[in-house]
Structure formats: C-alpha cells, structure tokens
Amino acid sequence: MLIKPVVSVIIPSYNRIKYIEETISSVESQCYRDYEIIVVDDGSTDGSFQLLERFKREGRIKLYTHLNGKNLGQSASINRGIDYSTGSYIAILDSDDYFSLDKLARQVYFLERNPSFGMVYGQGQAVDADGRFLFTIPDDNHIETNDPNNLLLDCYMALPGGSLIRRSVFDKVGRFEESFRAGQDHDMALRIMEEFKVAFLPEIVFYYRKHGDSISTNGLETRWRTGIQVLERAKSRYPYRKSTIRKRKAVINYRLGQVHWCRGQKLRSLGFLIMSGTLDPVRASKVLLGSKS
Template sequence: METDIVVSIITPSYNRLDLIPETVNSVLSQNYKFFEYIIVDDGSTDGTLDWLRRVKDPRVKVLVHEEFKNLGQAASINKGISNASGKYVVILDSDDLLAPNILAEHARFLNDNRDVGMVYGQGYAIDAEGRVLYSLFAPDHYEDGDPNRLLLDCYIVSPGLCMFRKNIIEKVGSLEESFRAAQDHDFALRIAECSLIAYSGIPSFYYRKHDGAISVNGLETRWNNGLRILSRAVGRYPYKKTTVRKRRAVLEYRLGKVYWYNDRKGLAANHFFKAGFLDPIRAMRVILGLERNT
C-alpha cells in the first residue's frame, strides 16, 4: 500500500489574502491522500502569512524567505521545490484552483507512463465569481511532444495545468529567478527539450481572471523576457530556423502593441517592422483581417 508522500503541491504567495483561502481549499479537498502542500510566502504585507499560519492541517507547510524578504515568484517556487518530498510536483499560483480529483488522475497517469516527464490537462478561465469563461484548449487539442510547437505557440499558459516528475526538474534545473515574468514558459520548454510531455485532456485547474492577476501586468517585461528565453532556447536545443524566426516575429509584434498603447508610436513602428520582416505572410494575414492580431 502507498504510504509515503507522492505529490508535492507548491504555491508561491504574495498579498493574496482575498483569494488564497479558496486556492488552499481546492488542494485540501482533493480525494487523493498522498500529498504535501508547501506554501511559500513571498513577504506578504496584507495578512496572508498570518492567515496561512492559522491553517490547521498537517499536510500544509508554510515557508518564508530569510528576513521575510520579497524575492519573487520564481525564487518562492524554487524554495518550495527544494523542500519537496514527493516524486511528482504541481505548481499552483495563489489565485488559481485545482480541479477536483486531478492529483489522483495525474499521479496515476505518470505511474502508468514512466517515460513521460510532464503531463498537463484541460484548464478553464473563470471570473471573480467562479463562472467558467472559456476552456484553454480546443476539443481537438493534441500533444505531439515537439518542443518547436511549444516554443512557437506557448500554449501551456500556467504550470497549474501540469504535474512534473521531480527528477526531471532536478535534471533541467530550477526556475530562472532573474525573470519576473514568463519564467513558467522557459521552465516548460526546458522540460519538453529533455523528456516526453503528454496531454491527458482531464480537467486540471481553473485560471482566475481578475484585475490583480500577475499575468496581465508587466507586458513589456514579459515580452522582453520572451526574447531572452528564445535566445537561451536556441543555445540549448536544435530548434528549426523557421520556428525561431516566427517566434521572434510574435514577440516583436507584441512589444509593438505594448508601445503603441503606451503612446510610444516610433518605438512601436520599429517593432512592427521587425515582425513583418520576420514573418511577412502572417503580417499580411493580420493586416487583411484573416488572422486575429493577438
């Protein structure tokens, strides 16, 4: 019989007193028994840490940085990983929710598919009241295991979708702490470059859309980090030249949009020109309205 901790769930938390109780409940209400829940507070000042310390559940471990410093999301996740006992790891943001029964489902999947280093499932965006807005993947979504596709389309939008083998994390290294945005994309890429990844199609987590969501802030930083991630990826793995060119075009275009809406039209035009030069066919489709200009 299984008696040891199999899964370690890690949540980095910073000033989430209004949302983290529901996140914690989504973990503690799982029907799977063999897990620990590590929550790393990143220097909260709104009472989050006090609330976490009042949670009376032996599965919950609350950690803090030295001198209660704010070191960033990646550093908090890395601290959680370094203290994890499980052979599988789930990384759940402090404003998101695990779907019911997903720990059991994905642990079973990895037990049955020992060549897979990461499995991810279906996710759903929800509003502040918990109403489902849309699913993250189309019904015909599939995973072919090609890192080129993940690099280009960046479709694993959150690690909350995933369960990782801890030994694969140890192989690829921890999250990049110098990135204050897009570090999850870099991490998923490194996993995909050295192991098989799989899509289960099972409802895995709920991504909360709200005004304070980390993922809607700092877009300039996010897309500039995207260029750094791309450069590092090319140095690690033999990506196709067309993939690299098209991904760079996407990043240049998104930077152009950020600068355009910030009324920095000259800088925006420069990035739009680069995007069009790198991927002229897609640029023309956007101009003609044949493709959504995301």
Template sequence: MKISVIIPAFNAEKTIEESINSVFLQDMNELIEIIVINDGSTDLTVNVVNKIIEQNPLSKIIILNQNNQGVATARNNGVNKAIGEYIAFLDSDDVWEKYKLKRQADFLDMHLNFALVAGNFNGLGADFTLLKKIESDNSYYEVTFDNLLLKHYFQPSTVLLRKDIFVKVGGFKSGMTHAEEGLLFFKLAYSHKCALDKNITINYGNGKHAFGDSGLASNLRKMQFGELYNLCCIYRENKISVLRFIFLFFYSCAKFVRRVFIKEIILPFRR
C-alpha cells in the same frame, strides 16, 4: 510522500485559502504535502496560512518565509524543500478542479516515459487537432518541443511533473519574474515527453483574463521581454537554428501586438 504541492504567495490573503482548500478536495491528503512560500508578503497571508494549519492538523502544510525574490525563486525554494516524487505548482489565486491531481498522478504512474502532464483551462484556446493523441488515454495529447515553440500550452497551476527531472533540467531561472515558466517548459519538452489533458483542470485566477487584469501576466511589456529572453536562451543552447530563431522572434512580436490590441481595445469595449 507522493506529491509536493508548491504554492508561491505574495500578498495573497484574499485568495490563498480557496487555493489551499482546492488541494484538500483532491481527496489525497495522506499522499500530499503542501509547501507555501511566503515571498515577502506585507499583508496577512502568513496569518491566513497559519490558521489553515491549525484547523487541519492531519494535513502536512509547511510555510517558508523569504524576502521578496519573485515567483521563480519561490518555486525553486519550495521544490528544494519538497520530498514528494511528483511536484505540482499552484498559484495562490488559482483553484484546482476536484480530482485533478489524482488523474494526473495516475497518468504519470502508467506512462513512465512522460515527465510532465498539464491540463486545459479556460483561456488556453488550444486546437487539439494539432496535437498527437495518446492512444491509450482518450483525453490526453502529446505536446512536443516544436508545438511549444508556437503556443504556450502549459500554465504552471495545471502541471504535475517528476521532481527528479525538474532538478535535472535546472528548475526555474532564479530571479526571473515574467515568463519564467516558458523557459522551464522549453527545457523539459526538448528532452522529455510531455502530455496535455483536454479536460479543464483549474479555475484560472478566479476567472481573470490571462493578460487583461491584474497579476504578473497583465504586464504585457515585461512578459514580452521574458518571452524574447527565453528564445535567446534556447538559441544560445543550440536548441533552435538561427532561421527558426528569427521566425519565432517576429512571430512572438506579432502575438505581442495582438495581446496589446485585445487588452487596450477589445476588453475595455466589452466592459
């Protein structure tokens, strides 16, 4: 098996079918397994997934049931079950663009020194002139640990990474429910090379604003606590100096104030 697609799902009956269908559109069904982790849903998520399994007997789709433990634990449990060389994460309200996986798998096949490749999405707002272009690929740029300290370039649903390296760095912090991906990507970028595709690779949350609507990211206070926790972790691991930690702490707080202003003032005004 080439790629394992990990889909954590909590009360996703209205969106998960479109998410899974976008995996089928990758035109790599014979190389893909789909692992849905039902994270204690109380709606008809399991019924929807089972119906998809019945309708697609030639596709390998597995559903794992667990008590509600949060997205980090759900993703880790999915990876533990995975047999693919590469791991792709897909949130149950995100939709992949066609051939997203094929492009990324080809990139990792050709660039053995890269552990991870992510993609652009509406809302990222990346200034690609700040990143180093990977000369052999017109649309790919390298994202370093230093780049990642100042901006979150990687959204989980855009990412394809090598399973062995995910396991090596320890995966997601189990039980963490907000900003859990940030800590993983810090660990990956600190010790391995990571790339970002300039092309749009997903329809993020069916068009929702990154922190203005429903979903985990919309709880700005908990997201901020998660981000500050991540900074404390990499400081304790001696990945950043005390001076850099202090700077990043206040920089993160300033971004938090900006997000609150956008959510509470700008977005309601536009509606």
C-alpha cells in the same frame, strides 16, 4: 498495502488574502489523498501571511518564507518549495487559482502507468474574479506533438497549475530562472520538453483567475522582453529550426509593438511592428486581414 506516491503541491503566495484559502481548500478536497501542501510566502503585506501562519498551526500546510521576509519573486518561491518537497511528483498552483477535484488522481494515475513521460498536463479554465467562465486553454482538439519547436513558437500549455511533473525532472533540467519576473513558465516547459516526453490529457484540471491584479502594460512589456531572453537561451540549448526562431522573434516584436501602441507611443510601436512583418510576412498579412491576432 499499496503505497501511493506523495505529491508535493507548491503554492507561491504573495498578497492573495482574498483567494489563498480557496486555493488551499481545492488541494485538501482532492480525491487523491497522498499529498503535502507547501506554501512559500513571498513577503506578503496584506495579512495573508498571518492567515497562512494559522493554517500552519492547524497542520494544514507547511509554510516557508525567504530570508528576512523578502520579496524575491515567484520563481524563487517555487524553487524554495521544490527544495523542501518530499514527494515523487511536483504540482505547482498559483495562490489565486484552484484545482479540479480529481486533478491529482488522474495525473498521478497516468504518470504511474507511463514511466517514459516526465510531465503530464491538462486544460485550464480561465474564470473572472467571481468564478465566471471565460475560456479554456488548450482547446479540446489540441494534440501534443512533443516537438519543442511548436512549444517555442506558441506556449500553448496551461501552466503551471495544469501540469504534474516528476521530481526527478527538476534534477535533470534545474530550477526555475529566478532572474525572470515573467515568462518563467514558458522557459521551464521548454527545458522539460527538450529532455523528456510530455503528455496532454484533454480535461479541465484547474481554474485560473483573470482579475483586477492582472498584468499591466508594464508587466506585458516585461513578459515579452523576457521572451527575448527565453528565446536566446533556448537557441543555445537545443537545435531549433531557423524558421521557428525567426517566427518567434516576429511574435515577440509584434507583442511589444502592441504594448507601445496601447501607451500611445506610435512611432516606437511601428518600429516593432515593421520588424515583425519583415520576420514573418505571412503572419503579418493574416493579421492585417483580420484572420489572426
């Protein structure tokens, strides 16, 4: 009898009572049946933890929390899930997103037949709170170059739900950075690509929601300031091209300028925008001409 590898599906959950059951059901509906569902509750206060306790009693999930039910952030929750996982492969699914029916089957099939790859990822389809289609990332024409420079400049992967990762990869690159409350996916994707080959399969593998709880301007500022830390750490690990580092700094400054402009902080915004233009005048001219956002 052929023994299939187990996939550990890790779901970090925080106050997602409206969506968490659909998220879990999308794993239970997979064509691939050799999986475990590990949910790590991050101090929920909306009743979702009590719902998850019921799912645990029913044998649907394995449920963990942080000490004293503390809220430690998504990275800490994912790391705790990895620590308790038993599978050969790790899939991570946000608690308001959901998998396509053959997500695990297709990605396990690829990695089993391509042992030189550490990770495979597919496309994510953004939907609104009611499940209506918004956009797809990356698009059908995307080609994976396996050049970390491209990934540093533009986090084009639909993460984390779009990927399947060998558990052994985390033994090499480490866990998610728990001090980050944003940008941890980009940081991890870079660390993986710096050490392993990754593959792209052009098919929708999960759906992620854009809804009223999406990131505020405060959250966006956190994301882009974290982006500075991600960039500095990347520079210390890998020989990125100087042009890539300069262009990434330009992107971060531009996005921070946008955040402050939206807050009405025009003078502060202009400082970031001028710095962005100085670092990457070609991109700045395209933005001014309306050919790039």
